[in-house]
Amino acid sequence: MKDSITSLEWRYAVKKFDSGRMLDDEQVEKLKQAFNLTATSYGLQPIKMMVLQNKEVQRALVAHSYGQEQVAQASHVLILCIENQIDARYISDYFEQVRKVRGTSEEILNPFKEDLVNSFSKKDVDEIKRWSTNQAYLAMGNLLTICALEKIDSCPMEGFVPEAYDALLGLHEKGLTSVLVLPIGYRAEDDMFADFKKVRKNLEESVIDIN
Numbered sequence: 001m002k003d004s005i006t007s008l009e010w011r012y013a014v015k016k017f018d019s020g021r022m023l024d025d026e027q028v029e030k031l032k033q034a035f036n037l038t039a040t041s042y043g044l045q046p047i048k049m050m051v052l053q054n055k056e057v058q059r060a061l062v063a064h065s066y067g068q069e070q071v072a073q074a075s076h077v078l079i080l081c082i083e084n085q086i087d088a089r090y091i092s093d094y095f096e097q098v099r100k101v102r103g104t105s106e107e108i109l110n111p112f113k114e115d116l117v118n119s120f121s122k123k124d125v126d127e128i129k130r131w132s133t134n135q136a137y138l139a140m141g142n143l144l145t146i147c148a149l150e151k152i153d154s155c156p157m158e159g160f161v162p163e164a165y166d167a168l169l170g171l172h173e174k175g176l177t178s179v180l181v182l183p184i185g186y187r188a189e190d191d192m193f194a195d196f197k198k199v200r201k202n203l204e205e206s207v208i209d210i211n
Helices: 002-010 025-036 055-062 088-102 106-121 125-149 162-169
Strands: 047-052 076-083 176-185
Touching (some): 002 125, 047 125, 055 162, 076 125, 125 176
Antiparallel strands (some): 076 176
């Protein structure tokens, strides 16, 4: 536990990356695996992650990130996206995957599948979008923790223009909408924020124990 807490204390939202240092393929692969293993509601995984490593495109995205230079400086930029359509076919595909992986019979799966299809058919587009976005936040939290444990620096971002990102990255054509951005890499030696103490509530103020 001590090592994991020490890693979380080491983590901060990087304000300046060392643009000369790059993550290796193994590090990036771990983050891909961590994203894919993130828990999601019903296990439906209504999210995808784009891994961007292209300095020209990263530079172009700064203008759509309220001038946050971390997007250009970072080794890679992870863009968390939601699926634009969660319908009966999407849900059925998930249950087919369950059947293949676990060997669960359709007799057992069908009632749950039909219930889920019925539930989602009653939700409007905005409700499904909010639900999907919540799943992206779960993935972001997981990625931040893995980054800390692997000593990969990061900077979670909500401050960007999704429509511009979607257009520049061709996300519309992929049936996706960007919702969160995570530049990753290594902190610059002159990022003064690296030495700032964390400002958090006292533990007894943020945690309620019931025995």
